[in-house]
Amino acid sequence: MKMMNCKDATRLMSERYERTLSVRELLSLKVHTAMCKGCSNYGQHLDVLRQATARLREGDTGGER
Amino acid sequence: MNKPSAQSASPPWDDASIVAIRRDMLRFARMQLRDSGAAEDMVQEALMAAMTSAKGFAGRSAFKTWMFAILRNKIVDHIRASAREIPATSLVGERELDAGLEDFDVLFDRRGLWNPEDRPATWSDPEASFEQDAFWTVFDLCMNKLPEHIARVYTMRELLELDTAEICAELGITSNNCFVILHRARLGLRECLENRWFQGEGR
Numbered sequence: 001m002k003m004m005n006c007k008d009a010t011r012l013m014s015e016r017y018e019r020t021l022s023v024r025e026l027l028s029l030k031v032h033t034a035m036c037k038g039c040s041n042y043g044q045h046l047d048v049l050r051q052a053t054a055r056l057r058e059g060d061t062g063g064e065r
Numbered sequence: 066m067n068k069p070s071a072q073s074a075s076p077p078w079d080d081a082s083i084v085a086i087r088r089d090m091l092r093f094a095r096m097q098l099r100d101s102g103a104a105e106d107m108v109q110e111a112l113m114a115a116m117t118s119a120k121g122f123a124g125r126s127a128f129k130t131w132m133f134a135i136l137r138n139k140i141v142d143h144i145r146a147s148a149r150e151i152p153a154t155s156l157v158g159e160r161e162l163d164a165g166l167e168d169f170d171v172l173f174d175r176r177g178l179w180n181p182e183d184r185p186a187t188w189s190d191p192e193a194s195f196e197q198d199a200f201w202t203v204f205d206l207c208m209n210k211l212p213e214h215i216a217r218v219y220t221m222r223e224l225l226e227l228d229t230a231e232i233c234a235e236l237g238i239t240s241n242n243c244f245v246i247l248h249r250a251r252l253g254l255r256e257c258l259e260n261r262w263f264q265g266e267g268r
Binding site: 005006007008010011014015017018019037038039041042044045046048049050051052053055056057058059060061 | 086129130132137170173177178184185187188191195198201224226229244247248251255259
């Protein structure tokens with residue numbers, strides 16, 4: 001099986017929010033991010049983006065004014 | 066206007082509250098619509114709808130949530146109405162779709178691995194950033210740097226919380242194209258936030 005590269009991994013990390021990944025996709029993603037600090041950070045950053053847009057939806061942007 | 070007895074049950078319609086919430090609503094609407102005039106109209110309509118009906122309002126803590134739900138619904142109606150008027154292909158043309166999709170390939174080398182200078186770094190304490198106005202200014206800027214059709218799909222997904230199937234149908238694009246566009250939006254937004262905010266943290 002071909003090793004997953006960062007380009008594929010970032011695409012799957014995004015699609016994770018849109019569809020259910022196959023077991024095969026999940027496992028190869030897990031193996032890749034375990035070895036790749038950049039992609040492991042990328043996954044966390046996508047969660048940060050999610051949290052940020054959730055704040056925008058609630059009007060919860062910035063401190064007290 | 067201030068009736069102490071009604072305080073816990075009525076929305077806070079004092080001038081300062083209106084000014085503050087209007088500002089946050091405008092940020093949301095502009096990000097979604099990319100059209101200041103349309104954004105102002107939506108916010109105005111949402112404010113007026115809220116003021117003339119306290120139905121659904123459940124106390125001061127829920128005020129913002131309630132206001133933003135009204136605004137969201139107004140924007141969704143607006144988008145659905147314009148999708149009916151304008152043929153889908155002119156909203157996201159195929160050629161427009163292809164342009165801008167390749168831009169982010171430069172982040173990776175020929176083997177598809179991160180270029181050393183583009184490899185995502187560790188972000189310290191994003192929660193603390195959320196509390197700063199300056200962070201949201203950078204977020205606005207990064208959102209504005211995304212190509213318009215990419216931002217449109219991304220904000221429909223993340224700000225309006227429409228599901229991918231509806232977005233694709235509304236814009237007349239395939240779900241695979243939708244996934245690719247959302248992926249490009251996340252790549253671009255993340256890259257911009259890292260370069261413009263998280264890398265220079267503690268300025």
